[in-house]
């Protein structure tokens with residue numbers, strides 16, 4: 001006897017999620033920036049996080065490789081030193097693979113932006129030598145270590 005497709009799908013589909021992001025900590029990234037992870041996709045090597053940067057903060061010059069980045073600005077203003085545009089609340093940003101840029105936050109308000117990232121970020125020195133690399137695993141490692149160190153319950157974000 002055959003069952004209808006919706007019933008069949010319910011047997012196999014993955015669980016849905018509704019995460020309370022207030023249960024996930026802001027993890028220090030640099031002196032004036034923090035990230036809050038929302039999803040680690042270990043199949044595709046992609047991840048989603050909120051990024052918060054205080055005025056005067058910088059995300060050092062880096063290259064994206066192995067995938068694209070998309071971002072949606074929620075609060076504050078930010079820009080790349082290499083570009084003319086300024087992202088404000090409501091600005092959607094697309095960064096193609098290979099993009100190299102330096103994020104900076106001007107003004108007097110904290111910037112909060114939702115970033116959806118693939119592949120890796122390669123931080124570059126002035127001679128374009130790779131000095132640090134970040135990917136879904138290094139972000140997951142930072143999250144788990146921060147939770148352990150601060151006695152914060154881990155939310156399973158690997159879905």
Ligand SMILES: [Fe+2]
Pocket residue numbers: 062064069095101
């Ligand atoms: Fe970037």
